[in-house]
Amino acid sequence: MAEHTLKAFDDDIGELRALIAEMGGRAEAAIDDALVALSRRDNALAERVVEGDKAIDELEALIEKKVVQVIALRAPMADDLREIIAALKIVGVVERIGDYAKNIAKRVPLISHRSSHEPLSLLPAMGQIAREMVKGALDAFAARDAQKALWVMERDRAVDDFYNSIFRTMVTFMMENPKTISESAHILFIAKNLERVGDHATNVAEMVYYAATGAHPPERERGPDLFQEQEG
Amino acid sequence: MASTASTSPNISAPIKMAAQDVNVFYGDKQAIRNVSIDVGMDEVTAFIGPSGCGKSTFLRTLNRMNDTVASARVEGRITLDGEDIYSTAMDVVQLRARVGMVFQKPNPFPKSIYENVAYGPRIHGLANSRADMDVIVEQSLRRAGLWEEVKDRLQDSGTALSGGQQQRLCIGRAIAVQPEVILMDEPCSALDPIATAKIEELIHELRGKYAIVIVTHNMQQAARVSQRTAFFHLGTLVEYGVTSDIFTNPREERTKDYITGRYG
Numbered sequence A: 001m002a003e004h005t006l007k008a009f010d011d012d013i014g015e016l017r018a019l020i021a022e023m024g025g026r027a028e029a030a031i032d033d034a035l036v037a038l039s040r041r042d043n044a045l046a047e048r049v050v051e052g053d054k055a056i057d058e059l060e061a062l063i064e065k066k067v068v069q070v071i072a073l074r075a076p077m078a079d080d081l082r083e084i085i086a087a088l089k090i091v092g093v094v095e096r097i098g099d100y101a102k103n104i105a106k107r108v109p110l111i112s113h114r115s116s117h118e119p120l121s122l123l124p125a126m127g128q129i130a131r132e133m134v135k136g137a138l139d140a141f142a143a144r145d146a147q148k149a150l151w152v153m154e155r156d157r158a159v160d161d162f163y164n165s166i167f168r169t170m171v172t173f174m175m176e177n178p179k180t181i182s183e184s185a186h187i188l189f190i191a192k193n194l195e196r197v198g199d200h201a202t203n204v205a206e207m208v209y210y211a212a213t214g215a216h217p218p219e220r221e222r223g224p225d226l227f228q229e230q231e232g
Numbered sequence B: 001m002a003s004t005a006s007t008s009p010n011i012s013a014p015i016k017m018a019a020q021d022v023n024v025f026y027g028d029k030q031a032i033r034n035v036s037i038d039v040g041m042d043e044v045t046a047f048i049g050p051s052g053c054g055k056s057t058f059l060r061t062l063n064r065m066n067d068t069v070a071s072a073r074v075e076g077r078i079t080l081d082g083e084d085i086y087s088t089a090m091d092v093v094q095l096r097a098r099v100g101m102v103f104q105k106p107n108p109f110p111k112s113i114y115e116n117v118a119y120g121p122r123i124h125g126l127a128n129s130r131a132d133m134d135v136i137v138e139q140s141l142r143r144a145g146l147w148e149e150v151k152d153r154l155q156d157s158g159t160a161l162s163g164g165q166q167q168r169l170c171i172g173r174a175i176a177v178q179p180e181v182i183l184m185d186e187p188c189s190a191l192d193p194i195a196t197a198k199i200e201e202l203i204h205e206l207r208g209k210y211a212i213v214i215v216t217h218n219m220q221q222a223a224r225v226s227q228r229t230a231f232f233h234l235g236t237l238v239e240y241g242v243t244s245d246i247f248t249n250p251r252e253e254r255t256k257d258y259i260t261g262r263y264g
Helices: A007-040 A043-074 A078-110 A118-143 A146-176 A178-213 A226-231 B055-061 B092-098 B113-123 B130-143 B163-176 B193-206 B219-225 B243-248 B253-259
Strands: B015-026 B029-040 B044-048 B072-080 B099-102 B181-185 B211-215 B228-233 B236-242
Touching: A007 A043, A007 A078, A007 A118, A007 A178, A043 A078, A078 A118, A078 A178, A078 B243, A078 B253, A118 A146, A118 A178, A146 A178, B015 B055, B029 B055, B029 B211, B029 B228, B029 B236, B044 B055, B044 B219, B055 B181, B055 B211, B055 B228, B092 B099, B099 B163, B113 B130, B113 B163, B130 B163, B163 B181, B163 B193, B193 B211, B193 B219, B211 B219, B219 B243, B228 B243, B228 B253, B236 B243, B236 B253, B243 B253
Parallel strands: B044 B211, B044 B228, B099 B181, B181 B211
Antiparallel strands: B015 B029, B015 B072, B228 B236
């Protein structure tokens, strides 16, 4: 990518990308830590994840301000304009991803040490994919890499499959063990949160694809729909 | 060889002027290479590009202003309502009444405001009486958005007006001879932002009554006032498209580099 004649514009874009990378890094770490806290039942770590969300929120506000400044002062055009608009939308999504991590962390103290649900062992693997998607989407943004964005979109299917599988297992488990319903519901919500993280990472990837190419991504094959299955 | 850029991107309006394979030479030097472009009726078309790209030269071929440059030679075909403007049958004076022009620097005649507007209609015989002429002058100045500011001092010299007012006077002067096309060569480059905004607002209002072609260095201005934008580079037409597409998603790398400020 050739440099702008006005170097200060490149500096602005560089700064914006660095801030988004930092924000994304914090969101990824929050998902990681929340899942580690869950598997170790580490309430102190969970508390730190909840606290750490404030820094993500602050970064969002800072980036929004910076985006408005760049639009006002630099009047970006074409792919620059698409990137700046994508940046503005992406930080809103990353902020939500941070919220999901916080929500997972908040549920950690509510799941007992004795609990040995099978899905608990699936959550770290599911979380790993969701986290990779977030990282992939933000890497794609920084590099204006449409192929990487497509890769992220395709990964979403795996997260959905995990969620569907956990959902079925948990429903069966709750029917057989009514006393665990409260705890099981929390686990189900955690799985749902991770599924949403995957969806949001996919959204980011779609925005990156548009910013990089100026076209919307091709339609993808969807996984089986949980709601339709239940009706049938 | 035809230019690679599309000549009429989704032009919904009927075509007012059409250029086919136009080449312009100044002596041995070729300034325009194989440019083909259609200008839609009742639309604003903007020509953008770096200095020396040929956009002003090409604009001037549309009403044969290059005829006044001894070394200039124009090849190809340019039509107005399907009629070849370079044919021997074409009356150049009549052509320039139909295809009016507004220049970079306001250039009112050193005469009264009234005379500046009345001159053209008089030599073209558009008014039969003083009363007719009064109507033409008022209508033209109203359309140019200047009437309210000058109606009480029509006998003052046109050169006594501010730069922005002078430029609107020149637009009023162009309008007075009932043109079909108005060519504007950097009409705001000598004006401050407020006067520029007034001219842009005027262009908006004139759209629909005339086909307007504007050459501008100010890309934001092209984005604000035009429906179609043509990007020229080194004498060729690189890309011609719907303005919103050109500024959000240009197809050509050279267009993108220019409008995002990466050129050169």
